[in-house]
Amino acid sequence: MRRWLRYPLLTLALLGLWLLLNESVSPGAFLLGGMLALGGAGAFAALTPPRPRVRRLAAVLRLLRDVLVEVVRSNNAVARIILQPGRAQGRRSGFVLIPLDMKNPYGLAALTCILTATPGTVWVDYDAARSTFLLHVLDLIDEEAWVRIVKDKWERRLMEIFE
Amino acid sequence: MTHAADLPLWAAVLVSLLLLVGSGLALIGSIGLLRLRSFYDRIHAPTLGTTLGIGCVLLASMAFFSVLQTRFVLHEILIAVFMVITTPVTLMLLARAALYRDRSEGSTEVPTLPVDAAQNERPGV
Amino acid sequence: MSATLLSWSVLVAQFFLVAAMGCAVFRVLRGPRAQDRVLALDTLYVNAAILVLVFGIRTGVTHYFEVALLITLFGFVATAALSKFLMRGEVIE
């Protein structure tokens, strides 16, 4: 039982998943959903994941908002690149090697999700030994700028949340 | 579309807009798949569809069914969440696979492996 | 009015999405490399999921939601497997 309760956030999320799937908030759904969520967390625990710690929920929400904005912005940017081949002439795409301070796997995962969700950037490779990751950028104006964007805009805030 | 007849106009406009934007983005993304020249460029294109593209359609669906059934239809959120956590797995694996394949073929387009300094110092390896 | 508007926009959206699928399939056929084909398949899956959602709006039935859900949640497993195969030469090591 203790093992199951080790991941309260996940349990809650699974309960939410259940309720959304069933589109119901009846007691029955809660009861069954709760049981299933506990079971799901148990299954998760069986996979021996590293212990996630999520702090500062408010920071999470702020981050989410910024990500959304960024998603919309880069959607627009990439759509333009695709639709206007003329402008793309001067465009340069390329790889950027970014050093990271963050080690937490959940933080890294979240960073990947963010970078993937914003069109124009793709996480390519990660080197744990050197703590660097390789990013491919569609519109690479300045490598340094990208390093800064990632580190300041995302990594720092993710470290606040996960470490 | 008889079932949509009782939909208020504002909702219809909203849903229509979201649908058009969403599917338009998906189309643009797929066009990008055709137009962009290298694989590493192309890998960015579908993200339009997987983010805002599907997002808009999900919003449209939520709005449409919520208004139509006069209750909150929210389960579309799940799709969005799933998209966010599954897409990186595919794209990462794919991009890295491409990188390695290109490297092993000696392509100049991709960065070479950063070689360990300590290793370099040792002679004869 | 609502019905007309919606039916046209649904139709256009569907055309967009089918066109998008066409683009993706073209890329699958064309290649040139295996990674391009896999990427295109992934795109195809996403476009299909959106198409199913739009179809749900078109018919006003929610039964198809799960299909879209499953495409997003499981379609990626296929492309992930393909990518893994490209990278390592085998899916499960």
Next chain:
Amino acid sequence: MADATLLLILVGLPFAGAAVAGLMPTGARNAASILAGAVALAGLGLVGAAYPVVSEGGVLRAEFAWMPTLGLNLVLRMDGFALIFAGMVTGIGALVVLYARYYMSSDDPVPRFFSFLLAFMGAMTGVVVSGNLIQLVFFWELTSLFSFLLIGYWHHTAAARDGARMALTITGAGGLALFAGVLVLGHIVGSYDLDAVLAAGDRIREHPLYLSALILILLGALTKSAQFPFHFWLPHAMSAPTPVSAYLHSATLVKAGVFLMARLWPVLSGTDAWILIVGTAGLITLVIGAFIAIFQNDLKGLLAYSTISHLGLITLLLGLNSKLALVAAVFHTLNHAAFKASLFMAAGIIDHETGTRDIRRLSGLNRSMPFTSRLALVAAAAMAGVPLLNGFLSKEMFFAEALSAEAALPGVLNILPLAAMLASAFAVTYSLRFIHGAFFGPDPVDLPRQPHEPVAWMRFPVEILVLGCIMVGVLPAATIGPFLDVAVRSVLGDDVPYYSLAVWHGFNRPLVMSFVALAGGVLLYLLLQRRLQSGEDGPPLIRRIDGRRIFERTMVFLSWRLARRVEGLTGTRRLQPQLRLIVGAAILAAVAAVWLRGLGPGNLKPSPVDPVLALIWMVGAACALGAAWQAKFHRLAALILLGGVGLVVCITFVWFSAPDLALTQLTVEVVTTVLLLLGLRWLPKRLQVADERGPEVLTRTRRIRDLTLAVAAGGGMALFAYAVMTRTPPELLAQDFLRRAYTEGGGTNVVNVILVDFRGFDTLGEIFVVATVALVTYALLRRFRPAPDSVELPEPQRDQLEADAARMRDGEAGRLADWLIVPFTLTRLIFPVMLTVAVFLLLRGHDLPGGGFSAGMVVAIAIILQYMIGGTDWTERRLRLLPQLWVGVGLLLATGTGLAAWFFGRPFLTTYFAYAELPVIGRIPTASALLFDIGVFALVVGATLLMLVALAHQSVRGHRATPRPPAAPATREAARAAAAGED
């Protein structure tokens, strides 16, 4: 004794004896021979017991139902004709048993010999007392079978094997022809009962099928009786032990053909066809057999050809279409049995005592074995037709018939008297050769053994037979007369012509012919003697025509070379032509069916084309065609395109109101992709090689043919599908399903209710299919051996290992765990999510899209994902999967749900549903169908995992076997350790 008992014992006793003898130990020579002798004597006794009734014109008859509806009953029937044959079979049988007791070596497994001999005796008795023609065929083939075993008794010699095989092939084939003939006869008569058939003579001869029946039946009779052109098997059957030859090849087996012809003589003879076939065969055999016999250096070979000739004589007589000739035939049959059996025995004694049967080596045995010599002399004289011996009498009758028949016969047979005389002269010659060659002349030199008289008991049977020859020859009317009369009377009825069995009929033409033949024979022998003594084996002129060689060559050609050629032409062992044929046959069958009836328009108006779906299907078609195009050289592309097709199919299901199908299709799609990818690892890299295939033209032709077939199949199927879609029957089963689904099935998702309730039995069967396939897959993979070029690690992995090794210090953490950190984290998070979705799909299946199958697939996918990202070792250290347990439990749960209905007195799979009121939760449906669906779920999880995991494990085996690149021995282990160490 009642008829039935007597006849049953007569036929059954030898078989029973055979069974007992067969069970005796190998060395029980005396016991077996006593048993056999007793059985034979008992049989003879029974025949004797029947004589009083039969001699009065009575017929013993017993009928037992066997297959009464088809007119086949066991009818045992003994009239005079059957009686004398039965007497011959048992009587000579008894003598042969006695002879064999002393002839057979104690090294041989003698009980087996007697077992076969008795069985043969039974079969032969069965033939002669059959009152039903099918039953006659039955025993007829048995005689072939047991004679095969007897001829092949010394099967360590090639001659015995070849002789036995030839005998069975010829007589067996003849028996099959006889079978067909008897069936045709049955068609004509309407019964197989002998009495009925014999009563329907006119009907038979006038029937349009008479000739067919006749030819088929004669094929049987003539092969058995070794008539030209089927005569050649008999000499080779001489490789049998001599008692066998004496019994089978003089007295019994070969007489079966004669027996049959005489038996059916009243109904089949009398037509030109009969005369032509039987007469010609007999005539040719008579002459050729006698001629060849002269030139045989083997005593038994000489006797064998002589037998052929004498059988020809009998056949010829039967073919003469005269009642007197029939009498003569029957008479000669008996006479021949007596002298030929004794001669064979004599030959056997010579062989036994001297160790050879070669006439050229033998000489002057008269001095060392005088008794045997006298006996053989008398018997040979009988064979040559010397007066005062039995052979003379029947030969005399034969000459008379030959003379009287002359005018009435068709062209070929007009030389009859001349041929008869010639053959008789030959008979004298070979008889002389037998006697003179073996017993007279100088003392033998260089024989394998020192000859002396055999033991008295071995000579005794010969003595009896020779005595018979003399008695009949001297006092025919008193000895054989009554028996012959009874026999002939039962064939011809009261219409027996006058014949006289006197020794002296006055000085007439037949007598002259006899003397001419005797003189001619002696003369011929004198002329030929020198040549024969040194000559090579075989007759002049026709030596080259070796029946056996022709037979063997024909057999090899027909039954081997030709058969193989024909099989190659009309069949194939290759897959592609077979598939082509099946596809072609299906197309043809459908086209033919439609062609015959004509196709009208359907009763449903097709709905208008939705451009979106049309476009989707253009995408789908592109995928399908692309897959067809790419599958050879770009397997991955084909696989991806297949995924595209699957997706389009899935959308089509969505489009046309089948969400359940779409869900299932999707999950199956994913698992199939993973599965095929797992398989691709073990397939060779296929590269385009220019001249991989044959000539360009051939390849193109093949492709055009396949393309045509593919287009035909596709076009045909499209048309067919359109035709079915645009039609609907007036009353559709579906109406009921929709109506009852909720009210009686308790679910709103009708498809699911059908699957787990209305047609749950289909689903039950289906999960057993899945389980079975999983088990088969597992079993197959347990024995999996990859091709040598696939054993080592895949190329990308080797590259990466080398690259990593090159840039890393030894022992430093590997890269596998590094770059997988993010996917690792995410997929572990996805795991419980997928499980929850699975439960969701499972529980709602009865009311909304979902169900056990798709839920099970979802769980399987969730686990496979962990395998993919985490690797096999990692995953299995954390999840104890026990797929076989899942499979077993799933099956039992589903079956058990079905069985539970039995306890409520309901049929299997009767479902139960009700709504239960629970605190807090409220009303929930409880349906036994859910339990069933859970069984399906468990099975699907287990079976899918069993297959995928078994396949994945091959990679693990591969890794264990592959030596790592030397530079990085610990890299992978370190990586695993790192991955594991995250806990």
Next chain:
Amino acid sequence: MELVVSIGIGVLVGSGVWLLLRPRTFQVVIGLCLLSYAVNLFIFSTGGLRSGAAAILAPGEAGSLAQYADPVPQALVLTAIVIGFATTALLLVLLLAARGLTGTDHVDGRERGR
């Protein structure tokens, strides 16, 4: 609509048959998959094609064909899909085993003319 689906089935069957007649095991597997898609669609279509009429009843209702698509072919297709999946898996494993034991991926277990 019937026309589109028929032609679709036809194209799948054509491609499938073409692949089925190829000499390489993998081609045959893909061909059988395509054929099985086509057959599934065919089974599905025999009940008629109707849009937006999934046979999911409103609770308490006795449905009728006027409102709902024919559920029987759907149930049959589900069974067919599952069986098809299982047998495809088996065929795949078998072709791997054949390749391992015979050293070739030719359907006859030996290259032609050898």
Next chain:
Amino acid sequence: MTGWMNHLVMAPIVVPMLAGSLMILAGDRWRGLAVALGLVSTLALVVLAVTMLAVADEPVVRIYRLGDWPTLFGIVLVLDRLSALMLVLAAVLGLSAFVFSLARWHRAGAHFHPLFQFQLMGLNGAFLTGDLFNLFVFFEVMLAASYGMALHGSGTARVRAGLHYIVINLLASLLFLIGVSAVYGIAGTLNIADLAMRMRDIAAGDRAVLEAGLAVLGIAFLVKAAMWPLGFWLPGTYSAASAPAAAILSILSKVGVYAILRVWLLLFGAEAGASAGFGGGWLLVGGLLTIAFGSVAVLATQNLSRLAGASVLVSSGTLLAAIGAGQVSVTGGALFYLASSVLAIGAFFLLIELVERGREVGADVLAVTREAFGAGAEEDEADAHEEVGVAIPGTVAILGSAFMACAVLLAGLPPLSGFLAKFAILAPLLGHGDAGLPAANWALLAALVLSGLATVIALLRAGIEVFWASPAAKAPRVGLVEIAPVGLLLALCVALTVGAGPVMGYMQATAQSLHAPQDYLGAVTGAPARAPRGGE
């Protein structure tokens, strides 16, 4: 028929179902348990089948409504004479093959026991079901298990032949599905009896489509029945299979024949209106060609197993041609032939392995694969090579007699039932009349006679080679459990011969009810409806 008797019809499916499922749970580790379960199950099946044979031998056709649904709505099982006959054959063959396998084959690969049970379950289900789609499902159960049987023991030859077998059967299954669904699309039912009732009233414009579907369905059946030119897969597959597998497989081709008997006679009988007699000529011609090809194949081989496989073709061809003749009494004869040839071929397949064991070709019998991975032998292979059985005295004589019996049976020679079987087909075919015979009858007569001759020649050659020509062949070690099943099957052939009268009576009654299926149709379509039941 009340109470527990009521469920008798279902039992032949349930028993192996449960046994097999339990065996999976037991796994290969507790093989003793699996053996015990298997024995119980196969024996029970024999008892059940014989009971059902007794029950079925009356005009009443028994139906079992699965799920208690009305007959035309749910799936029904139907027990009539034909299905009872097939059940008995399957059960007897199953028992024999199972006992035979206990000597060593059951250890030659994983999961033999459950696969064997599922094989029997599939067979029994196919024989009992009255529903066309359910027939498909049980065909698949049966085929899936047969894949396992055919591949049991693995090895190059098996895998190579198995690949063909599976691909062809997958194609045939697809054809089956096309046929079944076309039937549903046009006639609106899946119940065979219901379909038969509806045949007459099919609209003229729809009949072509329905018949085309049924023709495709027929092709699927004929592929399984191995009609020429659709059956080239059979000799290869059967000869590559292990002995017990081949024995049980030998009834599989008869399932195709069964399906044709059942479906064809029901649907295209006299009641079928315009469709009556559909395709009968093709069956006859195809059957004749199959006999011809089978005979040629029999002659063209010196391999005993392949010879046995070719004999299966001959027997399939004989059955198809006899059915195609379309006469009641000929069908009766065909049924007798079916029983005789199934038992004989089963015995022959078992025997071949014992016979060849003495000839040192048995060295590769288990065809154990070399461990390419170098990981050492798998545990179940360890005991695979152990010698089985003792050299019982007279082994060669016993084997020789058994071989002779099999040869006589296959060739249709006296004294065993093979001869009576051919007679039972031919006698009514030729019948009685004043006129000549139609060419088809002549052809069948010639085909049966000549195929017999071909078999004689081939078996003679093979038998002499095996038993007589080999120089002092050392007596093979044969276990009692191996020879006993052969003996059982041959003894049944003897019983068929001795009891030919009553057996033939049964067969004729079966044929009559097949050709005039009023009892069947009445029982299925007119069965009492479901009592109201269920919730609330």
